[in-house]
Amino acid sequence: MLKSANKTETNIYTLEVSVSGEDFNKAILQAYNKQKNKIQLPGFRKGKAPLKMIEKFYGEGVFYEDALDIVYPGVVGDAIKEAGIEPVAAPHDLDVTKIGKDGVEMTMKVTVKPEISIDNYKGIEADKGDASVCADDVKKELASMQERNARVVTVDDRKAKKNDIAVIDFEGFVDGVAFDGGKGENYELTLGSGQFIPGFEEQIIGHKTGDEFDVNVTFPTEYTPELAGKEAVFKVVLHEIKMKELPTLDDDFAKDVDDEVDTLAELKKKIKAELSDKKKEDVEKDFESAVLEKVVDLVEGEIPEVMYDNKLEDDVKDYENRLAQQGIPLDTYLQYMGMDRDKFKESMRDNAVKQVKLQLAVEKIAELEKIEATDEEAEAQLKEMADMYQLDVEQVKKWVNIEDVKKDVVGKKTVDFLVANAKAIVAEKPKKTTKKAAAKKEEEKPADAE
Incomplete structure (x- = not known):
């Protein structure tokens, strides 16, 4: 009592x-x-x-x-x-x-939860990107499609060069002693990809199939402690050189990669439309993030340090769980990254602070603007959850608290409110100068400007 x-x-x-x-x-x-x-x-x-x-x-x-x-x-x-x-x-x-x-x-x-204040959250100005799609964007996507549909062939008549795939055996030594994790067999390494430490891939370029040679490198200072900054020698055997053979961009290629088109022109048109939809979505997401970043800066109040600590612990656990799903222990991952748990947590702290402030801001603005969730909106949210997990809505209702669902709905509505009331600052596109206009401008230059 x-x-x-x-x-x-x-x-x-x-x-x-x-x-x-x-x-x-x-x-x-x-x-x-x-x-x-x-x-x-x-x-x-x-x-x-x-x-x-x-x-x-x-x-x-x-x-x-x-x-x-x-x-x-x-x-x-x-x-x-x-x-x-x-x-x-x-x-x-x-x-x-x-x-x-x-x-x-x-x-x-x-x-207890702090009482914060927040003003001037309507009319926030934030940069908004350009959602237009140009010919270069379509060209890059076509090049990516070519890469995905490339044929890998073995090369016998020349030396390895950048972008080739080198099939190698390697073993690394520091001061003449082999070290853990420094050995591989029949490893396929794309030269120039930056997969290995600096200087390794460059020293394979110029060698032929069957060559045995040494690769001399120095480990970066930001590496696992036992190897950081040390010189190493890798014994390398080059077994095979492969290269990607790109398909020709023509109508046949278009039909091969997309059943819904018959010509390359139709494929380009479809790519442009899809890129446009994706770019618009990305621009809106980026604009929302920019608005929310500014909302965080408007928060005033004394926030308990324990809220930041708890959020940080939750974020670390979430990260650890996601790595575990891939079969990677967090400590192993941190070792590869050259970090310990304290440094890792410190690197995540700023984001945890921002998320706590944003949550408090959204709750306060919802209160000020009297934003609420209806039963119908909560039901729609439950149905969305059920569809996502391929479950019956009634099953989901047994596992979740309806008040928590309503809080989520209110949060989303409040974010939508902030974005709808924000002002987008769109940068002007630079005007394209044609060759003819450039030549005319050059002619009009004063003589003393030469």
């Missing part, structure tokens, strides 16, 4: 909470029933000693700690609700001032 709740510091409330003797004695009995099978007293079979006898033998408070663990979550949760506060972290600085058969009294501190 909540006895008192007082704001004692910025964003911190001190709660005084009590547990009745009746409730605490019930918890003691629960603790006894949970532990009794592990306890044996003289004259009693194991697990058969009565509660009173155990308390007499070990002391009345033998089960107090376990009993407190039992009542604590419910009692504190109810006290927080009664106090009408919104905690952002678990209670801390717990002080049990009284504990016994007649009940418990304790105080604790609770860090």
Whole structure:
């Protein structure tokens, strides 16, 4: 039961909470029933000693700690609700001032969601990119399609050159000693791709199939600690040289890569339309991100450091889980990146801070603008989730809290509101100068400008 709740510091409330003797004695009995099978007293079979006898033998408070663990979550949760506060972290600085058969009294501190202020969030100015598609964009996409449909052929009559695929065996040595991870067999390396450390691929260029040679390199300073900055020698055997043979851009190529077109001209037209749709979508996403970046800068208020810490921990765990799905332990990944966990967390901290501020800003703006979610909007969101996971809507309803769904809907509507009320700053396109115009401009130059 909540006895008192007082704001004692910025964003911190001190709660005084009590547990009745009746409730605490019930918890003691629960603790006894949970532990009794592990306890044996003289004259009693194991697990058969009565509660009173155990308390007499070990002391009345033998089960107090376990009993407190039992009542604590419910009692504190109810006290927080009664106090009408919104905690952002678990209670801390717990002080049990009284504990016994007649009940418990304790105080604790609770860090709460901060009250922030935000002004001038309507009419935010942000840069918006150009969504137009030019001939070069279409040309690049066609080149990419050629690459994807290229035929790889073996080359026997020349030396390896940039963009070739070299099939190699290699083994690396530092001070004459082989090191872990420095050996490979029949490895296909595209020369000029930058897959290997600087200087490695360049030294394969110019060699022929069957050549055995040394590659001398120095590891970058930003590398795994045991190799960083050290000189190494790789023993290399070049087994095969391959190259990509690109298909000819013609009507046959167009039909091969797309069943819906008959000519290269039709393919180009389709590519332009698809690129246009994608570019418009990207421009809108980038504009939204630019607007939200500026919203973050408008947040004023003292935000508890624990909110940043918790968000950072969540982000690290999420990153670790995504790597685990690929079969890569986080520590292994960090070793390859030449980082430890502390440096990795520090690199993610700025983003965690921004995300916390943005969440608080969006919630505050929704409150100021009275943005709410209707039951129909929440239902639509649930259906979207069900479709994504190929489940029945009723199944999804069992697993998610409808109020959390509504919060998500309100968040999306608030972001849409901010973007709709923002001002896009679109850079002017540079005017193209034709050869004829350039020549005329040159003729009009004053003689002393030469």
